[in-house]
Amino acid sequence: MIEMSHMTVIEDTETLTEHPSPQRARPRHRLRDALSFRSISALYIFAALFVLFSLWVPSTFLDGDTWKAMLDDQAITALTAVSLVIPLSAGVFNLAIGSQVAVGSILSAWLLSQHLPIPATVTLTLVAGAAIGLATGLLIVRARIDSFIATLGVSSVLLAITTWISDGQQILDLGAAYQELATGQLFGITHPVYFLVLVALAVWYVLERTPAGRRVYATGGNLDAARLAGVRTSTTVVLSLIACGVIASAAGTLVSSRLATGDPSIGPGYLLPAFAAAFLGSTQFRGGRYNVWGTVIAVYVLATGVKGLQLAGAPVWIPDLFNGLALLLAVGMAVRRDATGRTSAIARLLRRRRASQQA
Incomplete structure (x- = not known):
């Protein structure tokens, strides 16, 4: 009861911060806000992109195989x-x-090359991901290193470990059974799509429907207020990084399975798209709060733009340009929203980082 009352106080505080008006919005106004460009801009952008490329390159853009390939x-x-x-x-x-x-x-590929069974390989890879998340979390909460610096340093260490494990070379011939994990299909849809849906549902449920999720949002919203309300913020930060590490390792396992190769150079290519999608997704649906479904939709909206430009004959550097502009747009929208009184997750995160640098 005490814990729930603490969380209620935190939720009420966040609500007052994001919506300063004491009057409850009328249903018509709530519907207008829900359908505004500000709340679901990604859907309007998707509609615009769909119309544009349907007229520009209809023979390839509207082909069903194109959409199935993009989904996968x-x-x-x-x-x-x-x-x-x-x-x-x-x-x-x-x-x-x-x-x-x-x-x-690379770890899953190396373990397979040592003739470990697939279940053991996947399990050990996920455990390694959890260990990386734990170590990163301890650097932040125990060594009190700013998360920006701590994770940047960890990234460099992990890239070195990846090169060491692989000796800078691709690890080939992982076997057809392992490749089936990522290339096998069910009802014409590949396994990674189903895995994405299951993980997204699980993360959404935890963040939006459980006390643990409320503690996560409270920690990210106002660290000091959450701590005063009884939230074990250090534990929350560490567990969030452990969960992130496990899912990221699972994603890496699917990459090596799809390619049937362990490639030490694939990691950096996921950094910018992931941040662009998460930041853009935070501007969707939840009024400036990071959320799962906004992020998933943002991934596919960005992919639609990139795919359409590629089909139209755009150069190979278009994906980096598109994702970079999307990231800048998302942060710009967050700052503008913060200036107009609705505090966004990105703005809170940036302010928190500036405060930690000044401390």
């Missing part, structure tokens, strides 16, 4: 972005997310 291709990116939502919701920048995917990919 982006499942691992979306899984990585969902894992990133957890520590971001707790107020932690995890710049090691790409390197964690790389470690999961």
